[in-house]
Amino acid sequence: MAVLNYIQAITKALKEEMERDEKVFILGEDVGPRGGVFRATDGLYEQFGEARVLDTPLAESAIAGVGIGAAMYGMKPVAEMQFADFILPAVNQIMSEAARIRYRSNNDWDCPITIRAPYGGGVHGGLYHSQSIEAIFANQPGLKIVMPSSPYDVKGLLKASIRDQDPVLFLEHKRAYRLLKEEVPEEDYTIPIGKAAVKREGSDVTVITYGLCVHFAKQAAEKLEQEGISTEILDLRTVYPLDQEAIIKAASKTGKVLLVTEDNKEGSIIGEVAAIISEHCLFDLDAPIKRLGAPEVPAMPFASKLEKEMLMNSDKIETAIRDLAEF
Amino acid sequence: MDNVQVSNEQHLAMYEEMLLARRIDERMWLLNRAGSIPFVVSGQGQEVMQVAASFALDKEVDYILPYYRDLAVVLHFGMTTRDIFLMAYGKAEDPNSGGRQMPNHFGQKKNRIVTQSSPVTTQVPHAAGIALAAKMEGKSLVSFATMGEGSTNQGDFHEGLNFAGVHKLPAIFMVENNKYAISVPLSKQVACENIADRAIGYGMPGIKVDGNDPVAVYQAVKEARDRALNGDGPTLIEAESYRLTPHSSDDDDMTYRTKEEVDYEKSIDGLLQYRKKLMEEGILTEDKEREMEEKLKQEINEATDYAEKAASPDPKTLQDFVYSEEGF
Numbered sequence: 001m002a003v004l005n006y007i008q009a010i011t012k013a014l015k016e017e018m019e020r021d022e023k024v025f026i027l028g029e030d031v032g033p034r035g036g037v038f039r040a041t042d043g044l045y046e047q048f049g050e051a052r053v054l055d056t057p058l059a060e061s062a063i064a065g066v067g068i069g070a071a072m073y074g075m076k077p078v079a080e081m082q083f084a085d086f087i088l089p090a091v092n093q094i095m096s097e098a099a100r101i102r103y104r105s106n107n108d109w110d111c112p113i114t115i116r117a118p119y120g121g122g123v124h125g126g127l128y129h130s131q132s133i134e135a136i137f138a139n140q141p142g143l144k145i146v147m148p149s150s151p152y153d154v155k156g157l158l159k160a161s162i163r164d165q166d167p168v169l170f171l172e173h174k175r176a177y178r179l180l181k182e183e184v185p186e187e188d189y190t191i192p193i194g195k196a197a198v199k200r201e202g203s204d205v206t207v208i209t210y211g212l213c214v215h216f217a218k219q220a221a222e223k224l225e226q227e228g229i230s231t232e233i234l235d236l237r238t239v240y241p242l243d244q245e246a247i248i249k250a251a252s253k254t255g256k257v258l259l260v261t262e263d264n265k266e267g268s269i270i271g272e273v274a275a276i277i278s279e280h281c282l283f284d285l286d287a288p289i290k291r292l293g294a295p296e297v298p299a300m301p302f303a304s305k306l307e308k309e310m311l312m313n314s315d316k317i318e319t320a321i322r323d324l325a326e327f
Numbered sequence: 328m329d330n331v332q333v334s335n336e337q338h339l340a341m342y343e344e345m346l347l348a349r350r351i352d353e354r355m356w357l358l359n360r361a362g363s364i365p366f367v368v369s370g371q372g373q374e375v376m377q378v379a380a381s382f383a384l385d386k387e388v389d390y391i392l393p394y395y396r397d398l399a400v401v402l403h404f405g406m407t408t409r410d411i412f413l414m415a416y417g418k419a420e421d422p423n424s425g426g427r428q429m430p431n432h433f434g435q436k437k438n439r440i441v442t443q444s445s446p447v448t449t450q451v452p453h454a455a456g457i458a459l460a461a462k463m464e465g466k467s468l469v470s471f472a473t474m475g476e477g478s479t480n481q482g483d484f485h486e487g488l489n490f491a492g493v494h495k496l497p498a499i500f501m502v503e504n505n506k507y508a509i510s511v512p513l514s515k516q517v518a519c520e521n522i523a524d525r526a527i528g529y530g531m532p533g534i535k536v537d538g539n540d541p542v543a544v545y546q547a548v549k550e551a552r553d554r555a556l557n558g559d560g561p562t563l564i565e566a567e568s569y570r571l572t573p574h575s576s577d578d579d580d581m582t583y584r585t586k587e588e589v590d591y592e593k594s595i596d597g598l599l600q601y602r603k604k605l606m607e608e609g610i611l612t613e614d615k616e617r618e619m620e621e622k623l624k625q626e627i628n629e630a631t632d633y634a635e636k637a638a639s640p641d642p643k644t645l646q647d648f649v650y651s652e653e654g655f
């Protein structure tokens with residue numbers, strides 16, 4: 001088994017899916033000879049040619065919209081938004097079109113498109129190269145939002161997204177691209193969309209999070225173990241629609257729940273997770289649900305000290321878990 | 328290029344399709360004013376260009392991305408009169424959406440009528456995507472998207488045409504210029520003289536035709552289709568006519584245009600002009616016309632009755648088909 005980093009796992013999944021199914025093709029800005037600005041499509045243009053690794057004009061609504069048209073025709077497009085921040089011009093196509101095509105046509109048409117977008121801060125990207133955008137899309141039935149937390153998950157979830165019969169927004173944390181490495185099997189495997197995964201078993205406090213924050217939560221949990229605090233970590237994997245069953249089970253197990261996101265706290269994914277827990281787990285809770293997210297500023301500043309102040313990290317999570325354990 | 332030949336049979340067939348669309352549309356207004364159906368949006372005044380363009384396409388292979396006024400286009404591509412009334416009544420059997428969408432949001436996969444939404448012009452990038460997919464698969468077909476002139480101001484118009492132009496896709500974009508976007512006249516929509524002039528920015532031919540001249544429209548679309556299949560890329564066609572009805576059954580057009588203007592436009596209605604021409608040339612006769620009108624009336628009556636009595640969608644189906652039932 002080879003050790004791959006997060007972005008290599010993306011490239012691998014794309015390559016294997018394009019080899020498996022000739023209806024899979026890639027479109028986006030600079031995805032061709034350049035191999036993507038982060039190199040996610042590295043080598044694919046050389047292997048599959050211009051027709052299947054298509055450099056588009058700089059126009060996000062067309063990247064989504066053309067992909068949607070191709071998907072309705074019967075192709076399996078993988079559209080790349082160069083940065084999640086620049087998905088906003090394509091919101092109408094994603095919400096009004098992709099998410100509604102099956103429903104509005106009473107199951108006559110479908111739209112099996114995958115839209116990949118690098119999100120997240122910690123790369124000195126300033127306001128417009130750092131944002132978390134999942135909450136914008138997380139109340140659109142018809143759409144699925146997948147946010148993998150590790151290279152292994154990336155490969156299985158991206159393959160599942162490409163094979164899915166419905167539109168999937170696949171959000172990749174760009175700081176994870178080269179930070180996270182692990183063994184990734186050579187063989188073909190998928191991970192089910194819509195299912196969360198317990199990434200660490202524990203009995204004192206439950207942390208529920210997703211994306212890169214899973215990594216920080218694991219770091220915090222390892223440290224706290226030495227103090228005798230045992231942490232359960234649930235990785236949502238799919239942030240819309242949520243895996244309610246897994247959330248209820250994980251929250252009820254310890255009765256003390258910490259919810260973590262890199263996004264601004266108010267209106268974020270974890271607010272919905274909190275609502276699910278309060279609806280279903282009242283008598284299992286031993287402490288108020290605790291949420292940890294970014295402060296309510298519009299987006300992440302450039303200067304290192306400001307960026308660091310805004311970002312999630314393992315120290316913040318560690319403190320919050322300890323507080324909950326002692327509650 | 329030489330003028331195309333249109334046979335007498337073709338002329339009659341085109342006229343009959345235009346007339347069917349007009350008579351259906353007129354029935355819709357009656358039903359709406361009688362309180363039987365909640366909403367009408369009309370294609371009256373645009374039937375000539377719609378039918379002529381449809382005849383220049385191949386309804387067995389081409390994909391159409393029609394907008395809400397394109398009743399005549401979807402009828403040509405295989406939607407039935409009964410389907411149209413099921414849609415107007417929002418019944419379960421409506422093939423467009425099973426009663427989920429407002430009327431005239433067309434879609435029917437078996438006839439390659441691509442499902443449409445309400446935000447205007449989103450279909451334009453889809454047409455490029457379908458043309459791209461067809462090109463990738465080496466298929467000999469075109470995608471045909473229509474929209475109003477006001478809708479050409481949307482970003483998706485620019486993004487979609489530019490994409491199609493850059494990748495030389497087999498697509499045809501036809502703007503049905505009816506001079507108004509709800510209440511806003513053409514002069515307040517665009518600063519250029521012709522919508523067709525926009526084509527130069529996308530590296531494709533921009534053709535302006537009289538939308539009330541069936542042969543001119545037929546020829547323009549036919550040439551565009553030949554070009555597309557030849558690998559020479561997309562075409563923008565602007566077909567000009569006039570919206571003879573208010574924007575929809577919820578609009579009062581007398582708040583922004585005069586009765587004199589509308590009456591004048593009705594007097595030069597393309598459908599009437601075509602009838603006159605066919606009569607003069609002896610292609611259409613009083614007898615043939617009577618026969619045609621009788622047949623259409625019966626078809627419309629039957630469709631109305633059927634749709635009125637048809638079952639409404641079961642409330643239990645509200646949550647069906649949000650996602651695929653099969654997973655992947």
Ligand SMILES: Cc1ncc(C[n+]2csc(CCOP(=O)(O)OP(=O)(O)O)c2C)c(N)n1
Nearest residue numbers: 396445446447475476477478505507508509
């Ligand atoms: C994005 C968007 N904005 C506004 C509307 C409301 N609206 C519906 S039709 C219309 C006018 C369209 O005019 P035009 O494109 O000329 O087509 P026409 O109705 O004249 O055929 C407007 C403003 C809409 N459907 N979509």
Ligand SMILES: [Mg+2]
Nearest residue numbers: 475476507508
């Ligand atoms: Mg108009």
